[in-house]
Amino acid sequence: MAYLELRGLEKSYVTPRGTTRVLGGVDLTLEDGDFVAIVGYSGSGKTTLVSLIAGLLRPDAGTIVLDGAPVTEPDPERGIVFQQYSLLPWMTVFENVALAVDAVNPALGRTERRRITDELIALVNLTPAAWKRPRELSGGMRQRVAVARGLATRPKLLLMDEPFSALDALTRATLQDELLRIWGERRSTVILVTNDVDEAILLADRIYPLTPGPGAVLGPAIDVGLSRPRERRHLSLSPAYQKARQGIVEFLRACRRGAA
């Protein structure tokens, strides 16, 4: 059995103005340690899919199994970096991360939990800002805190919902590089949701296109045949990069033409 298995996930939103069928049977299989990206247009249902895997929403149909156990509710074993930073504004950087560390390590002593929190903050290069509140931070710094918090529970699966889409291009590149480094240090299974094809290629092993809704499904995986560790500088020139990019873009274009 695979590490993570999504089978036939369906989800519709019922509103007074009618029913929106967002996901129409999503299947996905991941092995332990995979880093995959899901790429799709805005509004295609990426956040909905992430919320289902996180357990924040219940699917209308289909199953989610992680490491042999069915997913029915949220759990710290599935860490999540939300699309909006959603840091708690009344807490400092340290407290935001400590909330997660303390939640999953109730048995550890105070100093030990503190050490883990400090380590995470150092991992995302925020030690000098540890005692600042989110509103005193730049967008890039806030998202670093969110990444640290997502990693804080040592999740079996880390879900990242367009983590860098609100950042300017330069900051985004910096954070992508940092994510590459962090993932190199603490390998975990990651699903990165993004609308940025280049980001997906730079970071992921495999890329799944999400067809534009309604009734979105995942298209065939496209393997990113790039070796690790990756370096942004050499990437865009390599043939593997070009091939992956073309594959994704053409698939999504074809879906849109088909729908139109």
Added chain:
Amino acid sequence: MTMTRATTQRILLPLVGLLAVLAVWTVISQTIARDLPSPARTWDESRRYVLEPFFKDGEMNQGIGRLAFYSLVRVGKGFLLALAIGTPLGFLLGLSRAFHLAFDPIIQFLRPISPLAWLPLGLVIFQKSEPAAIFTIAVCAMWPTVINTAAGVRSISPDHLNVGRVLKLSRWKMLVKIIVPASLPYVFTGYRLSLGLAWLVIVASEMLTGTPGVGGFLWQEYNSLVYSHILLSVVTIGAIGFALDRLMGVVEARFRSA
């Protein structure tokens, strides 16, 4: 230091407004309401109460500072009681749908009842004027706290709640770490409005119970035909109400930016 035009105006124009009110007051006291003391006469007859605010010539004749102190202590007690009841009530209303359905109609029903109606009831329940006054203040002043707290809880961003859900925080942790801090700005707006109401109610309740304080003094001086002291009381009530609101405004702003 040179003053900009804007700051000059900010100081000058309120003074102009004040002078205009004093002028209207003077004119009224000279024409249509000859029993109304003019500003000058009011000041003349009130001078001792203001300049020696803490003198005490007996229960019925005390400096305005002393009277204000009595009123403030009473308001403080009533206000704290209002917060002690209103805050948990507001959280319950915001958190539990069942609780909301059960108690919201009754709250909407109790809210518009005037202090004048609660006070006699308080006297019946407590048999003494002091607890009756505090009861009245609390019952009238707690509603903004209740309603704002409940609104604050309901307006918590789902993202923030999701953070707690993903971490599987216990109910208690969820309350302490997320729900309470997220609703604090609303709660403090409620507190500010409640304090304003408490101060409104104090005058009525002191008048009806004849307890010493600014309101009691006002009513006593009306009955003794010392009309200038009515005006002294009115000005004092306004000044303290204004100061309290500003004070709570500062507290509120602190929590808003936190």
